[in-house]
Structure formats: C-alpha cells, structure tokens
Amino acid sequence: MSATPAYSPLDVKNVLWLLAAMAFVLAPHVPRLPYWMAIFVGLIIGWRAWIAWAAWHFPGRGFMLALTIAAAFGVWVNYRSLFGREAGVALLIVMAALKLLEMRTQREVTLSIYLGFFLVITSFLFGQSIPLGIYMLLCVWIFVATMIGFNRVGRSPTLSERLRPAAALVVQALPLMAAFFLLFPRVQGPLWALPRDTATARTGLSDNMSPGGISNLIKSDEVAFRVQFEGNMPPNDTLYWRGPVLTEFDGKTWRMPELSELAQPRYAHTEKLVRYAITLEPHQKTWLFALDVPAELPARVSMLYDLQLRNIVPVNQRMRYEIASWLEYRYGERTYSRYLRYTQKLDEDRNPRTIALAREWFQENPNARAFIARTLQHFNREFTYTLEPPPLEGANPYDDFLFATKRGFCEHYAGTFTLMMRAAGIPARVVTGYQGGEVNPLNKELIVRQADAHAWSEVWLPGEGWVRIDPTAAVSPLRIEGGVNAALGPIGVVNSLIAADQFGMLAQARYTWHLLNSNWNQWVIGYNSERQRQFFANLGLPSVDWRTLGFYLVIATFLVGGAISLGLLVRDRPRRREAALVAWQRYCAKLAAAGVARAPHEGPLDFLARVKSLKPKIAPQAEEITRRYVEARYGAGASREELRELLRRVRDLRPA
DSSP states (O other): OOOOOSSOOOOHHHHHHHHHHHHHHHGGGGGGSOHHHHHHHHHHHHHHHHHHHHTOOOOOHHHHHHHHHHHHHHHHHHHSOSOSHHHHHHHHHHHHHHHHHTOOSHHHHHHHHHHHHHHHHHHTTTOOOHHHHHHHHHHHHHHHHHHHHHTOOSSOOOHHHHHHHHHHHHHHHHHHHHHHHHHSOOOSSOTTOOOOOTTOOOSSOOSEEOTTHHHHHHTOOOEEEEEEESSSOOOGGGOEEEEEEEOEEOSSOEEOOSOOOOOOOOEEEOSOOEEEEEEEOOOSSSEEOEESSEEEOOTTEEEOTTSOEEESSOOOSOEEEEEEEOSSEEEOTTOOHHHHHHTTOOOTTSSHHHHHHHHHHHHHSOOHHHHHHHHHHHHHHHOEEOSSOOOOOSSSHHHHIIIIIOEEOHHHHHHHHHHHHHHTTOOEEEEEEEEOOEEETTTTEEEEEGGGEEEEEEEEETTTEEEEEOHHHHHOHHHHHHOHHHHHOOOSHHHHHHHHOTTOHHHHHHHHHHHHHHHHIIIIITOOHHHHHHHHHHTTOOOOOHHHHHHHHHHHHHHHHHHHHHHHHHHHSOOTTOHHHHHHHHHHHHHHHTTOOOOTTOOHHHHHHHHHHHOGGGHHHHHHHHHHHHHHHHSSOOOHHHHHHHHHHHHHOOOO
C-alpha cells in the first residue's frame, strides 16, 4: 500500500502566477546583481515552472541544502560579506528563489508571497523615484491577486476574478497607508534614510581635474541639485555654485589638498542677503554647493578657509538644506603668506612653453590686472569653446592646448589660466562646481544638472583679496549667460528633441515632470520630522509631539477602518429593492399562504417542480414566473418592461 502524500498538489496556474509576480518584483534588481546571480535566479524560477507544468518531482533535501550553501557562498565571494545593503538584498533574493523551488504546500506559498512583499520594500533601498513607486504598487497588486488565486476554493479563478478584487483591496488600503504616512511620528532625517554602501559610485564632480574630465560630465543630463530662492532669482551670470577647490598641481592634474584648514574666512559684503534652499542629489562626497560667499550655514555644516562647504558625513542620500549668501563681497585680503606661497607652486619641468610665455608677458607689464586682461584677450582672440576638444600631449598638455590645438572646454581654460597666473607669481587656484541652471517656469525652481558643471579660476590680488576670474567667459560669453546648450547647441537626444519641438509640448512635459519630482522629493521622500511639523502647522496645529501624533493615528485608523467596513456592508447588503427579487418574494409569499411554502434550501427550479405537482392548475403561470425570474436574476438580465411584466404576472396569480 503506497503512502498518501502529506500535501495536495498546488494548482499550476496559481504557481505560474506566483512565479510571474516574483519575476516582476525582481526585475529592478537585475541590473545591480552579478551576472551569475541573475542567471541563477532565472534558472531557479524556470525550474520551478517546469515542475508545476510537467508535474516533475521536486529536488531532494540534500540537493537543496547543497544549493543553498553554494548560493550563500557565492554571495559572500562576490560581496565579501553577507550583510549590508548590496550583499543582504542579494542574499534575500537567492534565498527567496530557492524557497520557490521547494514550495509544496499552501503554507509555503503564503511564506513565498510574504517574501515577495518584503522584496518590494528592498527596491526602495536603491531608489525612491516616482516610476519605481508606481511599479512597486503594481507588484503589490499582482501579489495580492496571486494570494486571491491560491485561496480560491474550487475552480481556478479567471484573470478578472483575480485582478478586480485585488485592485479593490489595494484601493481600500490606500487611505490607511496615507494616514500612517502623515501621522506616524518621524525620527530625525528623511523617510527613506536607509543605509547605503559607501562604495557605490555616483555621477558628479571629482576631487581632481584634468583636461577632458568635466567635458565628459557635461554629456550627462542627470540633476545635480535643485534650488528654490526666496524672492527673485539673481542673474544667471552670478550663479557660480562653488564646490571643490583645487590647489595642488602636478603639471597635468589639479587636486584638492589632503588637509584643508577649518578657520573661518573673513570677508566684507556690499549687497543684501540672498536666501535659498538646495535639494542636493547624493554624490557620496562631503562637499556641498552654495553661491559665494556663504553667510549663514546649515546645521552640521562647516566652511573651510577657501570657502568650501563640508557636510559632517558623505551625502549618501538626497539632502535638503537652507542657506544664505552675499553675491557682492570682498574676501581674503588678509590671507596667510604660507597659503599664498602654496597657491604659487608649479612644476617647472612640465609645460615649459606656457610658463615661459606667462613670465614674458608679465615682465613686459608687471601689473596683475593688465596681465590678466592680456591673457583673457588672448583666449578671446584665438581660441574656440568646444565640447569635444582634440586629445592633448600627455607630458605637457597645457603647452599643447595653448600653442597647438586651441580648442577646449572650461577645464582647459581654467587650468591653463591658473597655471599662467602662478608662472607670473600671482597666487591662483582652480574652483570647480556648477554655473547657471535652468528655471522651471511652473514653480520658479532652478534645476542644476551635471551638464552645468563648470571650472573657473581665483587669483589673489593685493588690496582686493581673492577674485573670481572665469576665462571661459572670455571665449564664450554665451556659456555664462545662457548655459551650455545655448553656447554649444542642444546636447543629447532629449535636448535635441525639445529644441526641434516647435509647439513646446516636450519642454512643457519635461517641466511638469520636474515639478512632480520636486514635490515628490520634498513631501514624500523628504517627509521628515520638520516637514511633518510644517504640515500640521499649516493645519493650525503648531506644536505636536509623538504622543499627540500617536493619538491622531489611532483615531484615523478607526475612522478609516470604520469607513471601509461601512462601505463594504452597504455594498454587500441584500438587494431587497431589486425588482426581480421583490417579485419573487411576493410570489413565494402567495404560495406560502396557499399552503406551499418554499424551503430555505430550495432553489427556484426545485420549487417549481413541487408547485406543479401540488398546484397543477397554476403550473403554466408558475412556470412562466419562474422562467422570467431566473432569467432576470441569474441569466442575461431583464429590461424594465420585462420586470414590469414579471410583477404583473405575480400580482395576477391566484394560487388559492
């Protein structure tokens, strides 16, 4: 006698639904996974589908144990850890896939679905964009539909019978989700303040600059940060967003010094304060961006001697900070002599022709301002601003640029100009950051992209201090006044399509998308304790603590739950006012009065058979009434005239 299995086979369609749902939720993770892991997970899902489709036997426990150990070892070899964001999510993915392979019972199905819900959450560890949020909501919908299919008794449900109740459940959960989002007490930091692996690289400025570095960055249309000004926005040619300051030079590459002094710089200002808020995208570095010169700093931010802003920790997540700056200032008149000597250093053996030319010009007229004007005039007269300059000779790149190619981008001009200043004995340094930006007319927000990356020079002049000199402005003034696209034409496919759109529809769609992203970043991703206080202050509740929020959350939970329950009761109440049902109840009541009562378990056709046997005289009338009722109630339905006819026949019936 063969042993009876301890479990009943799972429905094939339901298993395939679960595998498809798991594939959907794992799809965003695939580009981040090693190739072997993506192939491994795909093979496991395909294997489980074959087991369900062909009724193939499951792998043995020993094989599953060996496969689990091998997968965990592979994760450890690839990430050198089983913990952290990257390694932990990868381990969860392979283990969830292996769970599918041994899934035999309804209990294991439920566990796999719960793992799928948890994988939905892990996607937000890597990104929190609007498309990802919509996609993950669709994944939740599919998983709920899968759960409905597995809990359906009898036949396998159709597509509509899965998706419609699943959509209803998701929609019913949205008000409760919104209540928890708004009222749950926030800790300090944004909603998605989740740990990130510091090894993850991001596109952005570097702590060094050599010819060609920034021009490659210009090709990226990614947003670097967004700015909202209080009041009117300053002119575009004053929007120099200061970033890393480069003072070390080896003949080719400009670098940040290893150590920078934290002494507070001294400066004088001659203009009213400009206040603004910056929403900075993560770039894995500590530097922040601001207009020169910062007057009021955010919390946990320090300013170096060269006006660089440094955050206390790397910017590994989107960061919003408020700051104020003076746009007209005088800074650094009393600079340390040691620092001035440091900003005059250069390698005499590299770029000798550039050094010789600078010293020759300076000897002819040893006036710093005149020498600067002559250098800028030389750039303006003989040089071309281009995004794709020719390659430069490796040993002496600035010689090759100044005397041969004469075609370059901002890093070429800033690096060459700063080198010439140092050759003439003038303290100089390179400043990198961003210049300008694009204004969104829908919300007056300034969007600064990686394409706005820029480099300029600062020279120290007696009696004036550190003075910004932008040699790119001498070559291409349009770059400073209108941006890169204005100077070089549309860069990239998107900008080219927008420029070719005569009706401006693409530009309007782009601005609308940026507006949605801005609000999403501020009120969803950046919904921290401060935003929560601001939200309740706008509602007339200026001071709320965690106890008050907890009380409001309990009340909101009961109200939302009660409203949903009441709606379900109203929706599912017996439809006593339906015309066909009313007619049938009257028909049954007449027959009951005549001694033929319908039993609670008796259907219309069975009741008709009994009526015909007990009351043969009214059999034709009873048959017609029953036929019309069954058609109206359970068949194709009935028109208003047919329902009226059914009511008339019931009214005319005389069973006694």
